[in-house]
Amino acid sequence: MTETLFEKIWNSHIVVERENEPSLIYIDRHLIHEVTSPQAFDGLRVNQRNVRRPDLTVATIDHNVPTTDRSLPMIDETSSTQIQTLEKNCKDFGIKLFGINDPNQGIVHVIGPQLGITLPGSTIVCGDSHTSTQGAFGAFAFGIGTSEVEHTLATQTLWLEKPKTFEILATGKRKNSFAITSKDIILSIIKQIGTDGGTGHVLEYRGDAISDLSMEQRMTICNMSIEAGSRAGLIAPDEKTFDYLNNRKYTPKNYDELVDDWKNNLMSDPNSKFDKSFIIDVDKIEPQVSWGTNPAMVSDVTGKIPTPEEFGQNNEIQIESAKKALLYMDLKPDTAIVDIPIDRVFIGSCTNARLEDLKDAAEIVKGKTVNSDVSAMVVPGSQMVKLEAEKLGLDKIFKDANFEWRESGCSMCLGMNPDILKPGERCASTSNRNFEGRQGSGGRTHLVSPVMAAASAIAGHFVDVREWC
Amino acid sequence: MIGNVIKYEQDNIDTDVIIPGTYLKIHDYNELATHAMEGLDPDFPSKVKDGDFIVAGKNFGCGSSREHAPIALSTCGIKAVIATSFARIFYRNSVDGAFLLPIEVDDETYHKIANSDQLEINIEKNEIKNITKNETYAIKPFSEIIAKIIAAGGLFKYKK
Numbered sequence: 001m002t003e004t005l006f007e008k009i010w011n012s013h014i015v016v017e018r019e020n021e022p023s024l025i026y027i028d029r030h031l032i033h034e035v036t037s038p039q040a041f042d043g044l045r046v047n048q049r050n051v052r053r054p055d056l057t058v059a060t061i062d063h064n065v066p067t068t069d070r071s072l073p074m075i076d077e078t079s080s081t082q083i084q085t086l087e088k089n090c091k092d093f094g095i096k097l098f099g100i101n102d103p104n105q106g107i108v109h110v111i112g113p114q115l116g117i118t119l120p121g122s123t124i125v126c127g128d129s130h131t132s133t134q135g136a137f138g139a140f141a142f143g144i145g146t147s148e149v150e151h152t153l154a155t156q157t158l159w160l161e162k163p164k165t166f167e168i169l170a171t172g173k174r175k176n177s178f179a180i181t182s183k184d185i186i187l188s189i190i191k192q193i194g195t196d197g198g199t200g201h202v203l204e205y206r207g208d209a210i211s212d213l214s215m216e217q218r219m220t221i222c223n224m225s226i227e228a229g230s231r232a233g234l235i236a237p238d239e240k241t242f243d244y245l246n247n248r249k250y251t252p253k254n255y256d257e258l259v260d261d262w263k264n265n266l267m268s269d270p271n272s273k274f275d276k277s278f279i280i281d282v283d284k285i286e287p288q289v290s291w292g293t294n295p296a297m298v299s300d301v302t303g304k305i306p307t308p309e310e311f312g313q314n315n316e317i318q319i320e321s322a323k324k325a326l327l328y329m330d331l332k333p334d335t336a337i338v339d340i341p342i343d344r345v346f347i348g349s350c351t352n353a354r355l356e357d358l359k360d361a362a363e364i365v366k367g368k369t370v371n372s373d374v375s376a377m378v379v380p381g382s383q384m385v386k387l388e389a390e391k392l393g394l395d396k397i398f399k400d401a402n403f404e405w406r407e408s409g410c411s412m413c414l415g416m417n418p419d420i421l422k423p424g425e426r427c428a429s430t431s432n433r434n435f436e437g438r439q440g441s442g443g444r445t446h447l448v449s450p451v452m453a454a455a456s457a458i459a460g461h462f463v464d465v466r467e468w469c
Numbered sequence: 470m471i472g473n474v475i476k477y478e479q480d481n482i483d484t485d486v487i488i489p490g491t492y493l494k495i496h497d498y499n500e501l502a503t504h505a506m507e508g509l510d511p512d513f514p515s516k517v518k519d520g521d522f523i524v525a526g527k528n529f530g531c532g533s534s535r536e537h538a539p540i541a542l543s544t545c546g547i548k549a550v551i552a553t554s555f556a557r558i559f560y561r562n563s564v565d566g567a568f569l570l571p572i573e574v575d576d577e578t579y580h581k582i583a584n585s586d587q588l589e590i591n592i593e594k595n596e597i598k599n600i601t602k603n604e605t606y607a608i609k610p611f612s613e614i615i616a617k618i619i620a621a622g623g624l625f626k627y628k629k
Binding site: 063143150151441 | 478483485486489490491494495496509527532533535554556557561565566612614615617623625627
């Protein structure tokens with residue numbers, strides 16, 4: 001019987017499986033951060049339980065941290081308390097923590113792969129929806145809530161309903177592989193399958209257009225799988241995957257042996273059956289810009305803001321949602337995307353703040369200056385990314401162009417630390433969600449790739465970055 | 470279970486409007502509840518009554534994994550969210566912590582239920598009785614798996 005990659009990973013992690021019951025699935029790696037873990041540790045204490053496998057659990061602090069000078073005391077007391085709580089919990093339960101001043105601190109989904117904690121064929125959970133990022137390594141990686149965090153801490157297992165499988169076949173070749181990025185591919189996919197197109201499914205991205213991508217680009221695609229409602233995103237590992245993970249801090253000692261095993265096993269069998277399929281031809285993809293308040297409300301950069309009727313296509317609820325989105329975004333139908341002026345630019349987040357993202361953005365910015373009406377910032381995904389970027393002189397390129405160069409963290413992706421939009425401000429953002437208020441109450445978010453964000457920062461409005469390179 | 474409806478005629482009600490990110494630092498549930506639905510309906514905490522139900526369109530609770538979302542709604546008194554579909558993490562969070570019931574209905578039912586209607590939800594019979602309109606609607610049954618977790622009273626009480 002043929003099996004998909006997901007089914008192989010699932011089947012190799014079953015602890016208990018009975019008909020009409022959830023399956024008890026073993027968890028190989030549990031990543032935790034300060035926001036979704038405090039109540040889980042409270043629960044352990046109340047019930048006098050221990051962490052079953054502290055050696056398979058790793059913590060960092062990313063959501064709340066200030067991205068400014070960390071030698072200064074934190075101003076926000078509640079953030080400070082939440083961070084201290086995680087520090088205490090990790091100490092009490094013997095969990096490795098990459099704390100606020102650790103050189104390995106960073107966004108949890110950025111440091112997992114960077115440290116070699118993320119491994120092909122494994123099951124990985126974190127109390128964070130963008131855990132799907134790590135599916136780029138051929139792992140079943142998915143976000144969970146705090147009750148499931150507690151359950152994983154206590155048992156290293158989870159009761160799960162088996163998701164269905166969804167093949168996304170990406171064919172063709174990007175017309176300009178610098179200007180048209182994996183961010184544009186995933187935004188195009190979400191635009192077409194919708195914000196709930198993947199609900200109940202694990203998406204497996206396949207095809208030449210996926211193999212063509214670097215590991216960092218693949219992570220961007222898997223990261224945003226959750227924005228299509230899916231359980232996880234998955235890409236079969238290949239030589240690029242094995243090279244990326246070689247010689248990382250926590251890469252296992254028997255790595256070569258593991259690679260041999262992965263090469264033989266971690267792929268969907270020929271002719272394996274997926275519950276759903278979708279084909280996208282990347283030849284046709286242009287740089288994308290979101291115009292609305294969910295990640296399916298997206299346009300080609302050469303396009304115009306649609307009328308609610310064009311967007312909704314006879315679906316009354318969709319038409320109303322587009323009207324509401326345009327009102328919130330203060331945009332009028334038929335406005336050319338390139339005519340939309342911006343106030344802020346945010347290059348950061350678990351979607352697009354890895355070294356390649358910063359290198360590509362710097363390539364656009366080099367020798368130019370941010371438009372005088374725009375305030376722009378770069379927030380590296382981890383302190384390691386920051387250090388590597390500084391070795392390449394990228395910080396100087398950004399600072400010379402009037403970008404702020406910050407310490408790593410989630411920052412303006414979700415508005416939990418002081419990095420937020422003011423009401424009414426319009427931001428070109430490399431993050432993942434353009435929900436109302438996501439980057440600060442009343443803030444207006446347009447999702448774009450790092451090169452699109454960089455070029456728009458210089459121009460002061462959206463531009464077609466293909467004309468810049 | 471009897472309660473009154475607060476209806477939002479919208480799809481994709483996301484966790485950032487249910488409980489904006491800035492409040493995820495709050496540890497106290499009662500304080501969290503004062504910000505429930507703030508991104509969509511700032512009057513929500515003052516108008517919601519214990520036992521009320523939220524009715525909305527598809528993909529309710531999309532976005533972040535924050536369990537703060539069902540916790541904030543439940544602490545305000547919401548006993549069920551009735552929607553045409555749910556995002557998975559919100560759905561599981563609601564059930565795992567026994568915070569509220571995520572009830573799926575079809576489009577027709579969603580359109581028939583109006584704001585302020587009084588409903589009686591019966592999950593044994595898989596039906597909703599609209600007391601105000603004297604109508605009865607079908608609930609999409611929970612999977613056996615989810616039904617067992619609900620019957621147990623949450624993930625930790627679900628024992629093998």
